[in-house]
Amino acid sequence: MINVSMQALKVFDAAARHNSFKLAADELNLTATNVSHHIKNLETRLGIELFIRKTREVTLTTAGADLAKATGSGFSTIERALHQLVDQSKCIAVHTTSSFAAQKLIPALRDFAKLNPDIDVSVITGEHLVHDNQAITIRFGDISHIEKHQILSIEQFNLYLNPNIGGINQSPVFMPKWKNSSLPGAPWSAWLRQNQMNHKQFDLIAYDQELYCIQEAIAGAGCVFASHSLVSMLEQNGVLTSSDHQPVSSNLGYYLSSQEVRYSQQQQIFVDWLRKQFI
Amino acid sequence: MINVSMQALKVFDAAARHNSFKLAADELNLTATNVSHHIKNLETRLGIELFIRKTREVTLTTAGADLAKATGSGFSTIERALHQLVDQSKCIAVHTTSSFAAQKLIPALRDFAKLNPDIDVSVITGEHLVHDNQAITIRFGDISHIEKHQILSIEQFNLYLNPNIGGINQSPVFMPKWKNSSLPGAPWSAWLRQNQMNHKQFDLIAYDQELYCIQEAIAGAGCVFASHSLVSMLEQNGVLTSSDHQPVSSNLGYYLSSQEVRYSQQQQIFVDWLRKQFI
DNA sequence: AGTTATAAATAAGTTTTACTCATGTATAAT
C-alpha cells in the first residue's frame, strides 16, 4: 500500500489546478509554506517529482499531470456526492393524500417553516407515489393493525355545516367514500345511532375525496360527514360547526407508513412536529 | 465548503465496503475505536446519519450508500493513478538505434541492473519511435550543434578486423552509410589521409546499420570502418583489433535528445550511469 | 438460564500530523 496522506493529495490537487502553491494555499485557507511541505512530503514518499520549480512559478511534471488528472476527477466525484447529500438532507419529501395535504398539512407548514427555517418540506400528493425511499409517507386508513408508534391519529367523525350561510340546511350530506374499497367506510350508521337520528332524514352524496365534501359544506351546499382532523381548523375559525351533534369514533386514522431505513435528523424533527399537530 | 477530513472519508469508505467498523480498522491498521470516532465525526459534521447501528452489525443508510458509491469510485480512481505512477517510475524506457542497443547498451545493462536492481530498463529500437515523452532518447548524429550537456560521446573511427580468423584480409571494408542523408558520412577520406593510405587499396561495401558491418568483420568477411564506442567492448575481448592504424576523429557522436520535462529520479540515475559508460 | 464472546461506544489520554512563524533564496518587475 502506498502510504500518502489524503490531506497531502487534496493539497496537491489544488496546487495542480492553480499551477501555484500560493493560490492553492488561498483556496484551502492554508499558508504557502504548508502547501510546499505537503507536496515535498508527497514527492518524497512517492519518490517521484510532481512539480518543476522555477522562480515564482511551478509546473507539473508529466507524472504530476497524470496524478492531477486522477485527483481532480476523484475528489470532485466525492465532493459532488457530499454536496448533494447535504443539500437533499435539508429538504424532506412528504407523501400524503390531497385532502390531508390541503386541509391540514400545508396550512400547518407555515408554523413548521417558522420553527425550522433551514428545512424545506415538499408535499407530494397523488395516486402513484414517486418511488423515493427517503420520503415520509402519511397514510389514511384502518389503524387497527398498525404499530402504535406509527399512528398519528384515530379519527372521530361528526356532521359539520357552515353556520354563516343562511338557511341552515342539513341536506344533503356530503360523505367521503374512499377509493380504496378495502377500507371501512365512514361510520355514518354509528353516528346516526349515537345521535338518535334516522337515515331517512338525509340525502347522501358521496365524493371520493373528503376534501371535496368539506368544500361543499363550506360553500353552504349542505353539510359534511367528516373526520375531526380535517375540519378542526375550520371549526376553530368558525367556518364549520358541528352544532350540538356528538362525534363518533372509528378505526380510521392517519399513520406513518413504516420504512426499513431510520429517519434522518431532519425527518425526525418533522415527524416530532407532525405528532404535535394531532394533540 | 463542507468541512470534512479526507481521512474520515477514507475510513468511511472502508467501513462501507466491509459493512463493519472492525474489518475497516483491520484493513487500515487502525483500532475499531478510531473508525467509530471518524464516522461519528463525519456524521456530526454532515448532520446526516450514515450508518444504522445494530448490535455487532452496522448497515449503511440510504444517504450512506449514496456517499459510499462516490467515495468508492473517487478513491479508487486516485489510488489506481498512484499505483500506476509508482509502478512506471520503477521502469524507464530508452529509445536508441539498434546498433547502439546491441553493441553497447544491452550488454552494459547487466551492470546497471546489478547496481540498480529496483529499476527496470526497457530498450526500444526502430525507426518510428513510439511517442512517449517520458522516455530517454539516445541519438547518433552530428553533435556540432548539440548542447554540451546532452552529448554522451564524440566518436573516433578506425578500421577494425578479426585477428583470430586466418588470412587477415583487409578487403573488403564494410562501411556504415546512415539512412539519414543529412548526416555527415563516416570520416573515411580523413582516415585514409591520416594513415597514408589510398582509397584504391580497398573495396567498400556499405550497410545502413553499423551493426551489420561489425558483424561481417567479426565473421572474418573483411574489416569494418566503425566508431569507437560500438567496437570498444569487442576490442577489449580481442574479437576485433585496429592493428596499428590510427583512429580519426569526427563530428559524429551519441547524445541525449533534449526534452522539455526534467528527468525523473530513476531516469537521472540511468543518465548518470550512461555517461560513465563513455569515459 | 447463565456465561462467554464480539462489535461497537465512550472517556481520557498519547502520538502523530498538519500547520504556522520567522527567515532565507532566487528572480521578475520597478
Add this chain to the structure above:
DNA sequence: ATTATACATGAGTAAAACTTATTTATAACT
C-alpha cells in the same frame, strides 16, 4: 539598485488522529 513575489527551510505550536481502558448490548454458546 530596490522592491516585491513565489517558494524553500527549520523549528516550534496547534490540532488532528489514534490508542488504551472501560462500558454496553446482544448473539452464541454452554
